[in-house]
Amino acid sequence: MKKDSNIKHHSIHRALLILFFGFFAAIAGLSAESTKPDGLDISIRYYNQAIYTVDSDIELRVSIRNTSTTEQRFRLADHRQFTVAIEARTPENTIVPHSRSFLDVQSMNQPVFFREISLEPGEEYSFIERLDRHVEIDTPGVYVLQAVFTPMLSSRGGDQATRMRSNRLTLTLRPPTAQLEAAIVAAEQEVRSQLLRQDLSPDRTVEHLVESRQRQQWERFFLYLDVESIMLRNPRLERQFRNSSPQQRTEMIERYMELMRQQETEDEILQIPQSFRMLQTEYTPTDGSVVVEKRFAFPTYTEIKEYTYYLRRLDSHWVVYDYSVRNLGTE
The missing domain is CATH 3.10.450.50 (Nuclear Transport Factor 2; Chain: A,)
Incomplete structure (x- = not known):
């Protein structure tokens, strides 16, 4: 009877250990998505800042910088959406769906080709990225843009690779050019009439x-x-x-x-x-x-x-x- 009790106690102890380590494994997995890699920093800004309309070609300058005292490396995919994905959110924190271009790249049934970029301390690597390669916004309004950087590339299966987020940019989109010009003309006519x-x-x-x-x-x-x-x-x-x-x-x-x-x-x-x-x-x-x-x-x-x-x-x-x-x- 005592032997059965020891076996039962050992089983309970083992089950608790499994739950314990499973819990921390889950936390580690979540942390991998948000933890900032030591020494690498990503930032975004407008390449040619202007008054943007819904039909504007919006380009962002993406910069990855080595802020450490040692050499840092990351993988830059030929299809950059695997390295950097740009998100857009509304003031209500609703995520804007990805563009067709982004989804097509993510669903390609072929290897992801990349080159490894090496950065010495203080060095920075920058490239220009079109916003419509990531999200497609067709409604005027205010949005918040942020880049998600995956140094070792993201997989199509939604892996738990280490990711980090950039600074946020506020984007104000006006109506399409034709509508905006019509509104300006109407406003000028109203001023002249007064x-x-x-x-x-x-x-x-x-x-x-x-x-x-x-x-x-x-x-x-x-x-x-x-x-x-x-x-x-x-x-x-x-x-x-x-x-x-x-x-x-x-x-x-x-x-x-x-x-x-x-x-x-x-x-x-x-x-x-x-x-x-x-x-x-x-x-x-x-x-x-x-x-x-x-x-x-x-x-x-x-x-x-x-x-x-x-x-x-x-x-x-x-x-x-x-x-x-x-x-x-x-x-």
Whole structure:
């Protein structure tokens, strides 16, 4: 009876040992997926960061760096998805499904060819990877990207090879280009419809012009400015304009407006003053002039200039068609 008891006790003890080691084996298996290999670090960033739309070609720069004091090696597969897989998640932490390209590679029935990369301490290996080779996102919104690095390659059977994760990148996707352009055009039309010219006095017209420039409000700035006349102050452009067709003239004006927006012209009318004050206003029913003192702040001094704006009346409003500038010194 005592012998049976010892056998029973030995069996229970053995079963507990099996459960004990089985439990830690499971933990070790889970840890293998998330443990960071000593000395290797992976990071991702946008290769050519831009405003991305759903139909954009998004490229990521993947960098693997040896942060240890000894040589480190990893395997880079010809199909890089076996070495680095890029995941995308929604703000709700929902994983975006892999793309067809990624699934096709993972399901290939052929050997995985690779080359072994050796990194000395401090060395880094980088390559460019297209996002659509990993995930396919067709809905505008905000996503979080992260790369999963498997130094010794992942298998198609979902092995427990050591893996590590990169930093996270936030990706904001706008609607497709065509929809975005349509939205921009609609917004611009809405702005223009609200920017109806008012019957302002000459001094108020100039005040509106200067304040619009101070606030970087280009549509309002152009509202009371005769861009064609300002452009033709340039003798070269005046000759080109005179020899152009009506369509070409329209294109020249539009192009000049864009150059003004980019501040790539020499027009002093574009300079932004720290402050200004009206000095004098004179006008007849058809023409007028307004003199303005402008102050431009610099680190060690203030430059003072006197601008004279020349206006003419068109229909029910005034427009600036010319100007002159006189330097008044500094203080």
